[in-house]
Amino acid sequence: xxxxxxxxxxxxxxxxxxxxxxxxxxxxxxxxxxxxxxxxxxxxxxxxxxxxxxxxxxxxxxxxxxxxxxxxxxxxxxxxxxxxxxxxxxxxxxxxxxxxxxxxxxxxxxxxxxxxxxxxxxxxxxxxxxxxxxxxxxxxxxxxxxxxxxxxxxxxxxxxxxxxxxxxxxxxxxxxxxxxxxxxxxxxxxxxxxxxxxxxxxxxxxxxxxxxxxxxxxxxxxxxxxxxxxxxxxxxxxxxxxxxxxxxxxxxxxxxxxxxxxxxxxxxxxxxxxxxxxxxxxxxxxxxxxxxxxxxxxxxxxxxxxxxxxxxxxxxxxxxxxxxxxxxxxxxxxxxxxxxxxxxxxxxxxxxxxxxxxxxxxxxxxxxxxxxxxxxxxxxxxxxxxxxxxxxxxxxxxxxxxxxxxxxxxxxxxxxxxxxxxxxxxxxxxxxxxxxxxxxxxxxxxxxxxxxxxxxxxxxxxxxxxxxxxxxxxxxxxxxxx
Amino acid sequence: xxxxxxxxxxxxxxxxxxxxxxxxxxxxxxxxxxxxxxxxxxxxxxxxxxxxxxxxxxxxxxxxxxxxxxxxxxxxxxxxxxxxxxxxxxx
Numbered sequence: 325x326x327x328x329x330x331x332x333x334x335x336x337x338x339x340x341x342x343x344x345x346x347x348x349x350x351x352x353x354x355x356x357x358x359x360x361x362x363x364x365x366x367x368x369x370x371x372x373x374x375x376x377x378x379x380x381x382x383x384x385x386x387x388x389x390x391x392x393x394x395x396x397x398x399x400x401x402x403x404x405x406x407x408x409x410x411x412x413x414x415x416x417x418x419x420x421x422x423x424x425x426x427x428x429x430x431x432x433x434x435x436x437x438x439x440x441x442x443x444x445x446x447x448x449x450x451x452x453x454x455x456x457x458x459x460x461x462x463x464x465x466x467x468x469x470x471x472x473x474x475x476x477x478x479x480x481x482x483x484x485x486x487x488x489x490x491x492x493x494x495x496x497x498x499x500x501x502x503x504x505x506x507x508x509x510x511x512x513x514x515x516x517x518x519x520x521x522x523x524x525x526x527x528x529x530x531x532x533x534x535x536x537x538x539x540x541x542x543x544x545x546x547x548x549x550x551x552x553x554x555x556x557x558x559x560x561x562x563x564x565x566x567x568x569x570x571x572x573x574x575x576x577x578x579x580x581x582x583x584x585x586x587x588x589x590x591x592x593x594x595x596x597x598x599x600x601x602x603x604x605x606x607x608x609x610x611x612x613x614x615x616x617x618x619x620x621x622x623x624x625x626x627x628x629x630x631x632x633x634x635x636x637x638x639x640x641x642x643x644x645x646x647x648x649x650x651x652x653x654x655x656x657x658x659x660x661x662x663x664x665x666x667x668x669x670x671x672x673x674x675x676x677x678x679x680x681x682x683x684x685x686x687x688x689x690x691x692x693x694x695x696x697x698x699x700x701x702x703x704x705x706x707x708x709x710x711x712x713x714x715x716x717x718x719x720x721x722x723x724x725x726x727x728x729x730x731x732x733x734x735x736x737x738x739x740x741x742x743x744x745x746x747x748x749x750x751x752x753x754x755x756x757x758x759x760x761x762x763x764x765x766x767x768x769x770x771x772x773x774x775x776x777x778x779x780x781x782x783x784x785x786x787x788x789x790x791x792x793x794x795x796x797x798x799x800x801x802x803x804x805x806x
Numbered sequence: 807x808x809x810x811x812x813x814x815x816x817x818x819x820x821x822x823x824x825x826x827x828x829x830x831x832x833x834x835x836x837x838x839x840x841x842x843x844x845x846x847x848x849x850x851x852x853x854x855x856x857x858x859x860x861x862x863x864x865x866x867x868x869x870x871x872x873x874x875x876x877x878x879x880x881x882x883x884x885x886x887x888x889x890x891x892x893x894x895x896x897x
């Protein structure tokens with residue numbers, strides 16, 4: 325019999341038990357009683373000799389009966405007629421067992437009821453493997469077998485599937501477990517991934533998410549991030565192919581960030597949190613493995629940046645003086661979203677002496693002017709990540725995000741004659757024709773202020789953007805769908 | 807023995823054979839494609855002068871932006887109008 329075929333149940337009463345369950349031990353005398361008065365078969369999951377007094381006892385050694393008949397609790401008592409299950413009850417409940425068996429005064433020395441234990445077939449350490457064995461595969465991806473003498477980790481490197489760090493081998497059971505993280509079907513197309521413009525399925529994203537080290541509950545964020553970057557507006561192709569060092573920077577908003585354990589506090593832009601570290605990496609692995617975007621090939625970055633391994637963090641919403649950054653894109657507060665921003669590695673801004681919003685805005689403006697080049701303006705957006713010791717100063721003064729952005733942008737305005745080619749002895753700069761204009765550093769909606777970071781430290785961080793607009797990339801914010 | 811799922815797109819790229827290189831440019835139409843990088847036009851202006859001096863027909867094309875692949879209609883237009891193409895990168 326194939327393992328995907330549902331094994332028959334014998335007619336009569338069927339009980340599924342395991343010895344490692346106090347309730348099953350408790351009701352063993354009830355089973356003996358039922359065996360005398362009715363047609364009872366007992367399937368035992370662990371000890372083949374349990375319950376010892378029952379002769380019509382079968383071992384569900386590979387848990388095929390339990391898995392195929394959806395046993396979630398032991399003991400479970402089933403009533404079977406003509407091979408069909410008519411009724412079932414889980415755990416011990418005298419009225420239920422009497423109703424099902426038609427035998428009265430069952431286990432009169434026992435308590436009236438007692439909850440059961442988890443069936444071995446739903447044990448978290450076994451269930452994914454059982455699903456692969458008995459469920460039949462719904463996955464379409466090619467299977468690649470490594471020889472027993474091959475080191476799996478080395479083999480994964482050799483095939484060019486990693487970013488240089490080790491990956492988790494994407495076995496079928498791990499990929500199936502990953503797919504539990506979304507309601508979407510494995511064969512659904514998520515996006516067309518550059519540079520090879522390949523339609524990418526949920527399954528392929530799940531495979532790469534396993535490799536990146538994601539947990540299943542992160543998968544919806546990875547899927548949303550992939551959708552965001554594979555839009556014409558975000559222009560992942562250009563961001564990958566550019567000689568500049570930028571990469572997708574992901575900012576997660578909404579209750580999902582806390583739910584999946586993302587870090588928006590101490591070291592939010594750094595290492596040490598599994599969700600932050602692996603979600604951005606999963607996206608990059610999809611670009612690499614599905615899209616075919618590899619450094620030295622279509623990825624032409626001259627220098628690159630640590631952000632290209634994967635860069636993802638959550639906004640610190642709980643005590644933020646501002647609405648979530650996603651509101652800039654029209655989403656109401658409380659919506660689960662991911663913002664894809666074409667950015668580089670963060671750099672720190674120190675101001676430990678300002679205690680009023682105006683002076684701190686001046687510090688920000690002075691630092692933000694230098695993104696890419698102090699004489700290049702309007703072509704680059706930025707994220708300004710403001711930590712609580714700084715944000716408090718704006719919160720106390722009642723400065724909204726919009727007010728702060730407007731003030732910073734106003735403070736960056738400089739005369740064109742200081743920015744044109746040759747000014748300051750530097751050929752880089754604006755065309756001569758712009759000499760008589762007064763120009764700000766940022767275009768409207770170019771500056772993104774995000775609240776994050778730990779409770780101590782009078783710092784903020786700047787994440788400079790890639791070329792913005794039609795020629796480059798626009799940030800894209802999308803809702804995360806479970 | 808470990809069995810894993812292939813994380814790649816599993817597709818073999820379609821192989822389109824290249825057109826043989828012409829032995830001479832005589833009588834051919836040369837397409838000049840500006841990818842919109844700064845100063846690419848200067849380079850192509852000079853190439854155009856040199857080609858016209860030799861009595862060749864020249865067609866000029868321009869990608870909307872160097873950061874995205876050429877639109878399919880543009881690729882088709884170049885393929886139908888020209889025998890050879892010179893593409894300019896510049897900065």
